[in-house]
Amino acid sequence: MTSITAESVSTILVSCKQTRFHIESPNYRELDIEGLNITVTSGAAGKGKGKGKAAAEGTEILSNAKLRLKAGSRYALVRRNGSGKSTLLRAIAEKLIPGIPEQTRVSILQQTRIGDADTDDLAASSSSSSAARDGPTVLEYVVDKATAKSEVEQEINSLSAAVNSADPYSPLRALRKLRLERMQKRLFVLDKDARLRSGARGLQARKALVEYEKLVAQAAALNEQSTEDISAETLQAETQEAADMLADLQLQVEPSRMADIESRAKKILAGLGFTDAYMTKTAASLSGGWRMRSALAAALLQETDILILDEPTNFLDLLGIIWLQRHLQSLEDLPAPPTLLLVSHDRDFASSVCTDLLILKDKDLTYFHGDLPAYESARAEKKLYLTKMKEAQEKQKAHMQETIRQNLAQGRKNDDQNKIRQAKSRQKRLENRAGMQVNEKGGRFKLNRDLAGYHYSARAEIVVPQDERGVSIALPDPPDMRFPGSLLSLEKVTFRYASATSATSATAAPPTLQDITLTVSPRDRIGILGLNGAGKSTLIRLLVGAPPPPGSRQTGTVTTHPRLRLGYYSQHAVEQLQALGRAEPALTALALLARETAAAAAASAAGGGGVEAAAADLGEPALRGLLGSLGLPGRLASDVPLRRLSGGQLVRCELARLLWRRPGLLVLDEVTTHLDYETVAALRAALRVWEGAVVVVSHDRWFVRGVVEGARDDEGDGEEDGEEDEEEDGEREGAPRRRTVYKLASGKLSVLEGGVQQFEEGMERRVRKLMGD
Known part of the structure; x- marks a missing residue:
């Protein structure tokens, strides 16, 4: 090696x-x-x-x-x-x-760089530019990304124009230029290969690189060769070679082949939510989420x-x-x-x-x-098995050591050398043979097969795997509401955005939400499911009291409890934090929270009360503890600026911004995006038993089942915890926990009696129809 x-x-x-x-x-x-x-x-x-x-x-x-x-x-x-x-x-x-x-x-879909200024600015500016209007459509972009069609077509156009030119040297010039470009690409690969290798293989790769560099230099010289130095035989041979290369390239974009690729591209785009109209939009005009989908379609098509x-x-x-x-x-x-x-x-x-x-x-x-549940179960079983084995061996070892001690004492007392030698032999055997009695596959342990090489003992030590320090999220207790009543309620609310065709006259568009009635009471668990574009974020913005866009119209009543502290996680929270980090390059998570709590404490001292009063006792240790509990410990919170944090770390920072206020209601819009599965599991477990109310919008079925429906699958909790939670979730005096899953479709909100599973089954039927099953 x-x-x-x-x-x-x-x-x-x-x-x-x-x-x-x-x-x-x-x-x-x-x-x-x-x-x-x-x-x-x-x-x-x-x-x-x-x-x-x-x-x-x-x-x-x-x-x-x-x-x-x-x-x-x-x-x-x-x-x-x-x-x-x-x-x-x-x-x-x-x-x-x-x-x-x-x-x-290798085809790759890389994780979207959240908050990338280039992505956001391009999406904002290109929609109004002539480049966006004249650029490739979504379908053309996906096909080109998967097949390099535009690059092939450029080579075809170059060769075709040269072959059809009246200049007899034009095909030769085009061929040599194209050949040099291809050789330069190959040279890059050889250079990379030479840098990747060492030893004999590295020497061989560097020799190949040097030889190829000479060929590239010769091709470059030929590309600059004057017409007078080109013989008639060379002209004829390379003209024919250019015609042959043109024919090969044309086969790559042959209409029937490209029609088949476009057909597959349309099926993939339709499966990812693109309508026919969206497929004909320019790719540059798409928002970040739709760009990610088009990139995913290109990766799947390759x-x-x-x-x-x-x-x-x-x-x-x-x-x-x-x-x-x-x-x-x-x-x-x-x-x-x-x-x-x-x-x-x-x-x-x-x-x-x-x-x-x-x-x-x-x-x-x-x-x-x-899968992951099977892995977690296997780890738990292995740990239990090794723990029992280690305890049994420790017990056996203690018994044998006591016997050895007694034999040594009796041998020395009676000057019995045989008994002393026997005790020492047993001690040596005990030290050498203690450890694993079975191999990794569960069979009998054999030294030469299962423990190759030289070791101090003939048995591998029994090592019980230690549980990692898991992610643990502690949610603060909600404040006392002092008097009963619903936290939020919407009664017969209808909402319309302004028509895009007549913004000046504020002509109302078709309703996004129609006759919505929804009540959120203390300790409620409410899940809202729906497809993209169904109006979920619009509904959430109404719940949290966000200002409506200019020209929009709203009817109905929205009522809020006067003492409600509300924590709202927006699906755009990460992008907003990244933008804040770009505006203030030195701003860290700890500095951001300190600034916000200080401002709240100042407002409280000025007689503001309410939410600001929650910040009065918060200092740096408390803020560090909060950030650390969410996965931003030590220097990560105080030294690393926001602009350098990953998407998952920015989610944790935003959660900390919500939790220091001790909210009584959490409204979470796609909070699991960018979080790893361990943090998602920890947040799910914390929200299940939290005393406050929760409204969740998420496409993560496992997360919604746990938070809203109270499911406990795959968490590995014991029976005692289950009994505790049954009591926790049971009816309490004046505080019942309501668990309801709603579906938002065509602007109307309806209860899903079958919960997440009912919605999932409906989507399964639509997918089968979409795929022609």
Whole structure:
């Protein structure tokens, strides 16, 4: 094996081991990399320093790990936010890891960079620009992204114009220019390959690079060759070569082939929620969420060996999630299904799609065949088994040691050397044979097979896996309302936006919400489900009292409890925090909370009371404790600016901004987006038993079932906790807990008697119809 080191321009340092044997026909859908090390450094840390020193100053993601992906398998990559999942996916996609052949086709959907100024500004400005109006449509963008159609067409146009030109040297010039461009692309790959390798293979790669550089230089010289130096034979041969290349390129965009690709693209776009009208819109005019969907469609359309999807459900509604779920499951029916590597916080989605887990833990990669609930159950069973085994051995060991002690005492007392030697022999055997009696597969332990190499003991020590310090979210108790009554109520509310065609006259558009009646009482759990565009966010904005847009019309009554403290998590909260971070580059999470609590305390001192009074006793220790409980501890809260926090970390910061006020009602609009599964599980568990009221809008079925319906599946809680929760959720004096799931469709709100499952079944039927089943 040969040690290999690579450094990418994006400050990802990669090293691994690679076999010295040449493989003639590798399976491009498989990966088998040993000794994988990945370190991320900042640009300043890596610049001008050796690889070893730069790696030492960076953040280590993996250390001596084994990356093994089997062809056609579907893996869910799981770990907490900030552990390096996206870095690993990027290293695979960009083939920064030696041992991944350049011929491997990798299609990737990267996690949307929330708050990216370029994305937001482009979406805002391009919709009114001529470039947006004249740019490719969504369908054209997806097809081109998946097939490189525009690049092929540019080459066709160049060669076609040259072949049809009256200048006899024009085809030769176009051919040489195109050939040089292709060789320069190949040179980039060879240069990357040479930098990735060391030792004998590195020497061979550098020799190949030097030889190819000479060929590129010759091609560049030919491209500049004057007409007088070109012989008639060369002119004829290269003119014919240009015609042949043109014919080959035209086959790649042959109408029947492109029609088939466009047909598949339309089906994928329709499954992801694009209507025919949306497919004909310019791609540049799309908002961030719709851009992500179009990028997902392009990734699904590509012919690929390894398909990487990083949080593909972030901007999908349940209809799109179920469609994507079934589409990914159908890939196994292909003759050569791609290997799937998926990151998703949606447990139901990941469990239904993936066959295996890839767990990034302690700078290592471990594998498990099954879904996340099965993995958690297996870990709990293994821990219980090892605990019992260790206790039994400790008991047996204590008994044997007592016997040895007695034998030694009697032997010394009676000067019985045989008994002393026997006791010492037993002591030596006890020390050498204590430990595992079975191997990892459950069979009898055999030394030479199960514990290779030299060891001090003939048995591996029984190590009971310690539970990780899990994410724990503590919600503050809601304030006393002092007098009874509903917290919020909407009575026969109808809402219309201003018509886009006549903003000046404020002509009312069709109603977005129609005759809505909804009451939120203390301790209620209310879930609102619906497709994208159904009006869920509009309804939430009415509930929280957000100012209506200009020209909109609202009828009906909205009533709020006079002592209500309301915490509202907006689905755009992360983007807003990122924008705040860009406006104030040095602003940290702790500084933001300190500023807000100080302002609230000042308002309270001036006689404001109400919400501001909650901030009177909060100082830095309390704020640090709150941030730490939500997953932003120590220097992460006080030293790292907002603009450098990940999406999941910004969600935690926004939750802290809500919770310091001690709200009595939490209104959460897509709060699980960007959170890892452990944090989602912790938030779900905390909200289940919290004494305040909760209104949830989410496409995460598992989260809504737990928070609103009180489901306890996959949490691994004991029976005692269950009995406690039954009492907690039972009827109390004057404080019943109401659990209701609503469906919002066509502007009307209706109760789902069957809860989340009823809504899911309805979406399943629509997906089957959409897919022609």
